[in-house]
Amino acid sequence: MSLFEESLRDCNRVLSISPKYAKAWYRRGKVNTSLLNYEDAICDLKVALDFEGTSSGKRQIQNDLKLMESQSKTESTFQELSGKDQLVIDELPQAKLQCVSTPIKGRGRASLFDIPPASLVHQEEPYAAIILKNFRDTHCHFCFNELPADNVPCTSCSIPLYCSELCQLQAGGLISRKCVTSKAIDDILSGELLKYVLKVTAESDLDPSRECITEHGHECCGVNWPVVLPTQVVLAGRILVKLVELKENLKDLDLSHNYVHLPPESKVELHVYSIVLIYCMQSSYKSELELHGATFAKVIVLISQIKINSMAIVRMKYADMYNPLNQSGNAPLPGDTMTNNLEQVRVGQAIYLSGSLFNHSCVPNVHAYFTSRTLLIRTTEFVLPGCPLELSYGPQVGQWDYSNRQRFLQDNYSFKCECSGCTKVNLPDLVLNAFRCAKLNCSGVVLDDCMVEHQKHKFCHLQETPEIHSMEHQREVDKLMNDEVKNIAGLMFGHSNYFPDIQSGCCLKCGYASDLKSLHATVDEADLIFQSLKGAAVSNEVYAGNGILSNALSSLNDLKSTLHSYNKKLAEAEDILAEAFCSVGEMQQAIDHCIISIQILKKLYGPGHIALGNELVKLSSLQLALGDTAAADTVYEMDNIFSNYYGNHAELMFPYLRYLKRELADGVWPANA
Numbered sequence: 001m002s003l004f005e006e007s008l009r010d011c012n013r014v015l016s017i018s019p020k021y022a023k024a025w026y027r028r029g030k031v032n033t034s035l036l037n038y039e040d041a042i043c044d045l046k047v048a049l050d051f052e053g054t055s056s057g058k059r060q061i062q063n064d065l066k067l068m069e070s071q072s073k074t075e076s077t078f079q080e081l082s083g084k085d086q087l088v089i090d091e092l093p094q095a096k097l098q099c100v101s102t103p104i105k106g107r108g109r110a111s112l113f114d115i116p117p118a119s120l121v122h123q124e125e126p127y128a129a130i131i132l133k134n135f136r137d138t139h140c141h142f143c144f145n146e147l148p149a150d151n152v153p154c155t156s157c158s159i160p161l162y163c164s165e166l167c168q169l170q171a172g173g174l175i176s177r178k179c180v181t182s183k184a185i186d187d188i189l190s191g192e193l194l195k196y197v198l199k200v201t202a203e204s205d206l207d208p209s210r211e212c213i214t215e216h217g218h219e220c221c222g223v224n225w226p227v228v229l230p231t232q233v234v235l236a237g238r239i240l241v242k243l244v245e246l247k248e249n250l251k252d253l254d255l256s257h258n259y260v261h262l263p264p265e266s267k268v269e270l271h272v273y274s275i276v277l278i279y280c281m282q283s284s285y286k287s288e289l290e291l292h293g294a295t296f297a298k299v300i301v302l303i304s305q306i307k308i309n310s311m312a313i314v315r316m317k318y319a320d321m322y323n324p325l326n327q328s329g330n331a332p333l334p335g336d337t338m339t340n341n342l343e344q345v346r347v348g349q350a351i352y353l354s355g356s357l358f359n360h361s362c363v364p365n366v367h368a369y370f371t372s373r374t375l376l377i378r379t380t381e382f383v384l385p386g387c388p389l390e391l392s393y394g395p396q397v398g399q400w401d402y403s404n405r406q407r408f409l410q411d412n413y414s415f416k417c418e419c420s421g422c423t424k425v426n427l428p429d430l431v432l433n434a435f436r437c438a439k440l441n442c443s444g445v446v447l448d449d450c451m452v453e454h455q456k457h458k459f460c461h462l463q464e465t466p467e468i469h470s471m472e473h474q475r476e477v478d479k480l481m482n483d484e485v486k487n488i489a490g491l492m493f494g495h496s497n498y499f500p501d502i503q504s505g506c507c508l509k510c511g512y513a514s515d516l517k518s519l520h521a522t523v524d525e526a527d528l529i530f531q532s533l534k535g536a537a538v539s540n541e542v543y544a545g546n547g548i549l550s551n552a553l554s555s556l557n558d559l560k561s562t563l564h565s566y567n568k569k570l571a572e573a574e575d576i577l578a579e580a581f582c583s584v585g586e587m588q589q590a591i592d593h594c595i596i597s598i599q600i601l602k603k604l605y606g607p608g609h610i611a612l613g614n615e616l617v618k619l620s621s622l623q624l625a626l627g628d629t630a631a632a633d634t635v636y637e638m639d640n641i642f643s644n645y646y647g648n649h650a651e652l653m654f655p656y657l658r659y660l661k662r663e664l665a666d667g668v669w670p671a672n673a
């Protein structure tokens with residue numbers, strides 16, 4: 001079944017009960033050979049040899065040992081790809097931060113000194129965390145990594161599942177394994193082999209200084225209420241338990257909350273949930289959480305604090321082909337392409353007390369990610385002293401337009417975003433969903449009703465304080481290298497007194513009026529065609545002759561004559577075409593469309609943004625498959641982006657980076673190169 005890690009743990013369990021069991025050592029050696037852990041495999045076989053009682057058994061082990069010793073000299077690709085030792089990262093935040101406060105955003109984090117890009121500025125374990133309902137059966141309830149086949153359940157209620165006894169123990173569970181003492185085996189083994197056996201059969205790798213938390217303890221007494229209550233309410237329960245256990249029941253977590261901004265029906269809901277939660281917790285904490293108004297009020301505030309301060313713990317989801325270290329343990333074959341989308345999935349929800357002091361920006365200068373349940377925050381650009389460090393709570397400029405970002409932040413966090421991306425005019429917001437001017441040779445922007453409304457809002461801001469903003473706008477404009485965009489922007493912001501009269505359907509550059517209804521109809525029609533092409537590409541139903549590709553190409557032309565050249569829909573259409581051409585083996589066409597998609601995204605996000613990293617993975621993979629030497633530059637660019645956002649953790653988070661770099665270094669090109 002190729003479940004090598006699981007087999008290894010089974011062997012360990014057997015050996016902790018019966019440390020002299022030669023067959024289990026022999027099996028362990030075989031499993032370690034499959035995992036290419038030759039050093040351990042050789043030790044396993046040596047121990048097996050010492051414990052083996054029969055001469056035929058000893059002969060067999062000796063033969064295997066010889067074979068393994070010669071095998072271990074030839075290092076394999078897979079060993080390098082999965083070499084976990086090389087992925088152990090020991091890095092602590094270096095930069096000094098300060099807490100600042102502004103009237104609009106409240107408290108926030110800022111730099112004290114210059115901080116170079118890719119610096120780790122924050123690292124924190126959660127105060128409390130919980131797995132999301134959809135992942136209860138697939139991910140470890142403590143570390144949130146994917147569960148192996150031999151998962152370990154909670155010792156009392158068997159509902160939460162853990163990936164190892166270590167996680168079970170840290171989540172407050174008990175383990176039953178006995179510790180093997182040297183007395184039991186030192187009549188046979190000595191020296192290095194004795195140490196090796198004791199290490200393998202040790203009770204657990206738990207560092208005694210590490211905190212063990214009764215994260216779930218109170219929930220398993222009686223009815224399984226966490227399945228029924230919303231995640232945020234269960235998380236509130238876990239925080240209460242922690243406060244009680246630390247004898248700090250009355251302490252306020254000092255986090256901001258949105259209770260006053262909530263509509264009446266949401267307030268009522270909060271009151272009901274707080275009563276239900278306290279009742280549920282009575283079986284474990286009757287005396288600490290009394291049924292009276294003060295306790296309910298505390299829980300109401302706590303849940304509203306969780307609403308705006310908790311963070312989603314995310315994991316990357318790869319299509320099988322993407323992951324060089326997939327279940328089967330096979331690296332992708334040379335020529336395998338990685339054109340599917342990489343998806344981020346939210347597996348858990350947690351409260352990080354200091355991490356929640358980072359405010360939001362739609363043009364963030366720091367990036368948050370997670371290893372296990374640890375929050376890590378890294379700068380993505382050079383930060384000057386005193387500059388606020390702001391991460392994105394979800395939406396970013398280039399990804400969504402102004403109105404969608406504002407709506408998301410209002411709905412989920414109850415605030416009106418006042419970041420620089422939302423208060424200053426920026427070109428991505430202008431072109432992201434824009435149409436193109438229908439007049440010949442005009443490259444102007446045409447906005448529809450709702451886009452006009454939002455751009456007007458920003459221009460009002462601009463009109464109020466033109467002298468402060470003009471320099472900023474000039475810088476914005478300079479950042480964009482493309483002449484066409486420079487023209488549009490120059491026309492709009494070039495003269496400080498110029499305030500264009502933005503009208504829906506009219507070109508901002510020449511004033512020519514377009515028929516918005518027919519523009520929308522063309523886009524809707526093309527949308528349908530591209531969605532069906534996408535579906536066909538995913539299910540491998542695109543064939544050179546079935547017309548679906550030529551249909552999509554003609555829709556692409558329609559889109560090009562309707563949408564502004566940097567409209568995001570064009571990037572998406574080019575991306576779908578790249579995937580479809582790849583699925584029919586037309587690699588050069590796939591590369592060409594992929595490159596155009598990336599060019600558009602660069603205009604929207606700016607070069608070096610992580611959104612481009614994923615696209616560059618696709619491009620480099622296609623280029624490597626075709627033996628295109630441009631792959632070297634693409635891999636270099638991709639590597640820079642991932643290193644900027646994930647520092648030393650880049651290859652740990654995205655194992656295929658190592659594979660792509662290695663393929664490039666080895667020059668593993670297909671025959672037609």
Ligand SMILES: C[S@@+](CC[C@H](N)C(=O)[O-])C[C@H]1O[C@@H](n2cnc3c(N)ncnc32)[C@H](O)[C@@H]1O
Binds near residue numbers: 104105415
């Ligand atoms: C997680 S807290 C951040 C810390 C918070 N400023 C404090 O004083 O505790 C999120 C809250 O900060 C404020 N905030 C964060 N980013 C903001 C932004 N870009 N614009 C306006 N308010 C913001 C909002 O009140 C939001 O609900």
